[in-house]
Amino acid sequence: MRSSCTAIVRFIIGILNILFGILFITIGIIGVLLRTNKDFLIKFTNAFADDFLSGVEKDSVQYVSNFILENDVQTSVFFIVVGFVIGFICLIGFIATCYSCSKLIQIYAFILTVVVIVQAVVVGVVFGVPRLYLTVIDTSLENGLEQYNPNTEEGKVAATLWDFVMGAENKTCCGMDGAEDFKKSPYAPTCPGFCCETQLPCLCDNAMALQPPVPGCREKVEKYSKIYMQRVLIVLICVIVAQAILVILTYAALTCKTASPI
Incomplete structure (x- = not known):
């Protein structure tokens, strides 16, 4: 007979x-939807905006979603790979505990x-x-600056995203480091109104001549990136700790199996 120790531990492992x-x-399904379903991505983006940047207009959300769909492959791929791979490992663990296969449990314990x-x-x-993840975020936004042009379909997505960032939280900023950033964009020699402290666009030279000039958005971007990543870190730590507990329980089940009289 199996010991009650083995039965209880295996039941917990199975659950x-x-x-x-x-x-x-x-998580894997969410990754697939983020990559393929624009409506889902719009809802996801809107929820993120409401949480971190006090909301955004529906039309703007669609443009932001388009930008993410075209430029952010890493997030969806990460969700897909991690979600389905670890989900498959959990399936192996569940089957191993159900059929009391010690060899399979050992393999599962090692993989986990x-x-x-x-x-x-x-x-x-x-x-x-x-700095690792901040560099990735900064680079993505800087690439968007090079496409900024609200007067063309190609540049409207990047323009809407950047207008969203520059006006967020009622703290106006301009580009990543200032109005000079827009000299590299198709919108040059014009800058968005955020850079001129006006409602209408102005010349980049005029925006740069302001005393003091409108500051760049780098500090704002990094501030909200860190807030978001801190929340992600808390979730990841909880998941890793829970998985570590599962590893300990699995080895405990193997120990009970070895020690129990049959």
Whole structure:
């Protein structure tokens, strides 16, 4: 007979694998929807805007969503890969505990241990050096500056996104580092009104001549990026800790199995 210790631990492992499996497969599905379903992406973007930047008009959300759909591949790919891979691992763990297959449980425990270690290292590196993710965000926005032109269909997406950033939270800013950034855009020699402290666009030279000039948005972008990433970090730590507990329980089940009389 199996010991009650083995039965209880395996039951807990099975339940946790079901919960984690559902969670990560859902994350994978969200990644697919972010990549393929524009309506879902609009809702996702709107929720993000309401949470961090006090909302945005519906028309602007569509343009922001278009920009994300065209430029941000990393987020959706990350969701898809992590979601479905870990979801599959959880499925293996659930099957192993249901059929009391010690060999399969050992394989599952090893894979899960490796996954937890890799996740912990990646999270430690990324969040331990904030400049890594801030550089990615800054580069994406700087690429948008090079496309800024509200007078063309090609540049309207980037223009709407940047107008959104420059006017967010009623704290006006201009480009990443100031009006000079727009000299590299198709909109040159004109700058958006945010750079001139007016409702209408003005010449970049006039905006640069203001004393003091309108500051760039780099500080604002980095501030809200850090707030967002701190929330992400809390979620990731909770997930990694829960997975670590699952690893400990799995090895406990193997220990109980070995020690129990049959």
